[in-house]
Each structure stands twice: as structure tokens, then as C-alpha cells.
Amino acid sequence: MSKKDIMICRCEDVSLEDLHNVLNEGFTSIEEIKRILRVGMGACQGNTCNLLVQREVAKFLNIPLSEVKTQKVRPLITGVKLKSILENANES
Amino acid sequence: MFMKHFRLIIIGGGPAGLSAAKIAAESGVKSLIIERDFKLGGQLVKQTHMFFGSEKQYAKTRGINIAKILINDVEQNINMITVMKNTTVVGLYEDNVLTVLQGETYTKISFDSLVVATGASEKFLAFENNDLPGIYGAGAVQTLMNVHGVLPGEKVVMIGSGNIGLIVSYQLLQAGVNVLKVLEAAPTIGGYKVHASKLKRLGVDILTNHSIKKAIGKDKLEKILVSELDDKWEFIEGSEFEIETDALCISVGLSPMGNLLSMIGAEMKYISKLGGLVPVIDHHHETTIKNIYVAGDVCGVEEASSAIVEGYLTGLLVSERLGFRHKDFDNLYDDYNSQLDNLRSGPFGVRTLEGLQELRGERNVK
Numbered sequence: 001m002s003k004k005d006i007m008i009c010r011c012e013d014v015s016l017e018d019l020h021n022v023l024n025e026g027f028t029s030i031e032e033i034k035r036i037l038r039v040g041m042g043a044c045q046g047n048t049c050n051l052l053v054q055r056e057v058a059k060f061l062n063i064p065l066s067e068v069k070t071q072k073v074r075p076l077i078t079g080v081k082l083k084s085i086l087e088n089a090n091e092s
Numbered sequence: 093m094f095m096k097h098f099r100l101i102i103i104g105g106g107p108a109g110l111s112a113a114k115i116a117a118e119s120g121v122k123s124l125i126i127e128r129d130f131k132l133g134g135q136l137v138k139q140t141h142m143f144f145g146s147e148k149q150y151a152k153t154r155g156i157n158i159a160k161i162l163i164n165d166v167e168q169n170i171n172m173i174t175v176m177k178n179t180t181v182v183g184l185y186e187d188n189v190l191t192v193l194q195g196e197t198y199t200k201i202s203f204d205s206l207v208v209a210t211g212a213s214e215k216f217l218a219f220e221n222n223d224l225p226g227i228y229g230a231g232a233v234q235t236l237m238n239v240h241g242v243l244p245g246e247k248v249v250m251i252g253s254g255n256i257g258l259i260v261s262y263q264l265l266q267a268g269v270n271v272l273k274v275l276e277a278a279p280t281i282g283g284y285k286v287h288a289s290k291l292k293r294l295g296v297d298i299l300t301n302h303s304i305k306k307a308i309g310k311d312k313l314e315k316i317l318v319s320e321l322d323d324k325w326e327f328i329e330g331s332e333f334e335i336e337t338d339a340l341c342i343s344v345g346l347s348p349m350g351n352l353l354s355m356i357g358a359e360m361k362y363i364s365k366l367g368g369l370v371p372v373i374d375h376h377h378e379t380t381i382k383n384i385y386v387a388g389d390v391c392g393v394e395e396a397s398s399a400i401v402e403g404y405l406t407g408l409l410v411s412e413r414l415g416f417r418h419k420d421f422d423n424l425y426d427d428y429n430s431q432l433d434n435l436r437s438g439p440f441g442v443r444t445l446e447g448l449q450e451l452r453g454e455r456n457v458k
């Protein structure tokens with residue numbers, strides 16, 4: 001099995017190999033993993049990869065999936081141009 | 093410019109959102125529906141098959157026609173319901189304000205109450221070369237084919253034998269696409285037997301205890317490596333075989349789309365039987381954040397029939413909380429609850445009921 005060919009996060013091009021390397025280094029919370037690998041920080045904001053990452057963390061720590069804390073969701077949920085925000089700020 | 097304000101905002105113009113708006117309007121509550129897509133109807137707009145259930149949830153009517161009925165109900169109430177299409181809610185804030193992006197215009201809108209009816213999204217699978225062109229979500233293929241008239245390929249393999257996998261396979265056949273195999277990792281077929289039988293009659297094999305091990309291809313999908321699974325869901329060495337295919341559809345379930353609820357800090361629980369991370373709700377469908385309600389798949393993945401009834405029920409309850417009690421409140425309340433009980437009485441509904449019990453201890457809510 002070639003772990004580098006298994007895509008976990010398509011937006012940020014993160015493979016299973018990248019994820020396992022980070023887990024082996026001892027980073028096992030999704031918030032930490034997100035900051036190192038940028039999983040969940042791309043265009044889809046984790047819609048696709050969240051569950052896959054959660055599953056790998058659960059497997060690595062040998063705990064149920066429900067016990068893996070998911071990432072903190074923050075505004076904005078999709079890309080917004082600074083121009084759009086600026087125009088709104090000028091109007092209100 | 094003053095910030096726009098609505099007594100009620102509904103996020104999502106699918107079956108749950110449209111139904112909530114209808115009953116709110118009947119109760120006397122003006123609302124705003126915010127829809128990300130260019131048109132209303134949610135996932136119903138691509139569902140060319142007829143629905144099960146009872147007359148009240150439009151059984152024996154095709155999904156696309158149910159969408160027309162629900163959209164018409166909303167359009168009949170043009171004085172009570174405002175619709176913003178092609179608009180995405182991008183932020184939700186504690187002071188009853190949300191931000192939206194419509195095209196490139198970013199604005200704030202405030203509300204007294206909010207119904208989040210954002211639905212669910214398709215789950216993805218991790219396997220080798222899962223990023224090759226030609227690998228799709230089954231729901232995406234259904235949209236491509238039934239809404240846009242585009243075929244995904246000529247020879248399709250479906251991963252997953254839940255109702256979506258079975259129905260999309262059948263619709264691919266109807267569109268003249270060759271469906272080579274349906275693979276199911278579990279020991280039994282996931283969806284309704286009637287859908288599975290239709291496929292079998294048309295000569296499509298449904299292989300249980302089998303899954304994809306690897307996709308193969310240079311610039312696009314050319315073939316897949318399939319393997320049998322043991323009772324611990326591990327690949328059995330030596331059981332592999334290849335299938336030549338140019339389109340792979342992944343249909344391994346849906347995840348509730350509750351990211352706006354996570355953003356605002358609503359308490360969420362991971363309940364596998366409801367599809368994943370769902371908000372904790374009370375009998376009024378209210379989350380742990382005051383004035384924020386949910387309806388439809390976002391609080392547990394079910395069928396569109398249930399989403400419609402949940403939308404009606406939530407619209408009824410939110411309106412009452414806002415001081416607008418529907419003139420037929422008691423009857424409707426009992427009716428919606430008994431419809432939901434009926435919809436959840438079958439072998440598939442049991443899963444939802446158990447999930448709901450897990451969500452709220454032993455209390456039977458949602």
C-alpha cells in the first residue's frame with residue numbers, strides 16, 4: 001500500500017503518509033494536526049477530510065471515533081474576497 | 093445602511109427549510125429563506141424516482157415533483173416568505189446576526205429566531221489514488237446526470253449499496269450507462285430490497301463483503317482493484333481482482349452539515365446512527381443555543397419524507413415561541429409527531445430512533 005497516494009485532504013493536498021508522520025511525531029489532536037498540515041483549512045473547510053482524519057486519529061489512539069474532538073469551526077465558512085468585506089464596511 | 097432584520101431566518105431551501113417556511117407563514121411569521129444554490133428544492137431536484145411513505149409525505153410522487161409542490165407552497169406566500177438564492181451563509185454570531193455572501197456581495201442580516209436546515213454532505217473514502225479524475229460521489233453523479241444532463245462515464249462501479257447507491261445505479265442504467273458492479277463492504281445490502289431487486293433483475297451484481305483497495309490509471313481512472321473483506325472489515329490477501337471502469341461512484345453515507353452550529357458553540361455529539369456529528373436538541377428542535385433551531389438531515393440523516401415533516405414541525409414550534417400560535421396548532425403538532433413515528437417505524441427507522449435516544453439519553457425526541 002502506498003500511503004502517499006491515499007489522499008486525505010484534497011484541498012490542501014495532504015496524504016495518509018503526511019498524516020501518519022505527524023501522528024507518529026506525537027501530534028494527535030485535530031487542532032494541532034490542522035495547524036501543521038492545514039487539513040480542513042482549504043476551500044471546503046474540512047467537509048471532505050474531517051471524518052477521514054478523525055478516523056485515523058481514533059485508530060492511532062485506539063479510541064472510539066466519537067471521542068476524537070473535531071476542529072473548531074470559525075467564520076468564514078467559504079472564501080470571501082476582502083473587497084466584498086470592505087465594501088460592506090463602508091456601507092454600514 | 094441599516095442591517096436587514098427578519099423575525100425568522102431559515103438556512104437552506106431544501107425539503108426541511110421550505111416546509112418550515114410554509115408553516116411559519118401560516119402561523120403569521122414572516123421569514124427569509126437563504127439558499128446556496130441557484131434554485132430551491134435541495135436534493136429533491138435530482139430525485140427522479142417515486143417516494144415511499146404515506147400520502148401525507150407525497151408517496152408515489154417523484155422527488156422532482158415533490159420539490160415543485162413545496163416550492164409552489166412557498167411562492168403562494170410571497171408576502172410572508174422572502175427568498176435569497178445563490179447566497180451562502182458564511183458566518184453565524186452570538187448576537188443573532190449572520191453574514192451572507194450573495195455573488196460577491198457580503199452583508200449582515202439579523203434575526204429573532206433561526207432554523208438551520210443545511211442538510212448533509214457525502215462521505216468520502218480513503219484508498220490509493222482516490223484523487224484520480226473519474227472518481228465521484230454518487231450524489232454528485234445524480235446531480236450531473238439528472239439536473240445537468242451529463243453522464244459520468246460509460247462503465248460505472250458503485251461503492252456502497254445503501255439507497256442512494258442503489259437508486260443512482262438504477263438511474264445510470266436508465267440513462268444508458270453500463271453499471272458493472274455494486275460493491276458493499278458490509279455482509280448485507282444496505283438499502284431497500286425493492287431497489288436491490290430491480291438492479292438484480294437488470295443483471296447488476298451486488299457483491300457484499302467487498303470493497304475497493306486501489307484505483308488504477310495514468311491521467312484518469314482506468315480500472316480498480318477490488319478485494320474481499322473478512323468479518324473484521326480487513327482485506328483478505330489473495331482475493332483481489334481488477335475491474336476495468338472509467339467512473340467510480342462513492343456512496344458510503346452522508347454526514348450532517350452542522351458546521352454553522354459548531355461555529356456558534358452549540359453542543360454537538362457524535363452519533364454514528366444519525367450520520368455523525370449532530371446538535372443536541374430539545375423537544376422544540378431547539379439547540380443548546382437559544383433561538384437556534386434545526387430541522388432535516390442536519391440533526392440526523394434520514395429520508396426527504398422525514399425532512400419535510402420535521403420542517404413542518406419545527407416551523408410550527410418556532411412560530412409558537414415567537415408568539416404566533418398556528419390556529420390549528422394542537423392537531424398539527426400531534427399529526428406531525430405521529431407521521432414521524434410512522435416514518436421511523438420500519439427497520440431503517442429503528443436506527444434513527446436508537447440514534448435519537450443516544451442523543452438525548454432515553455428520551456424520545458427530535
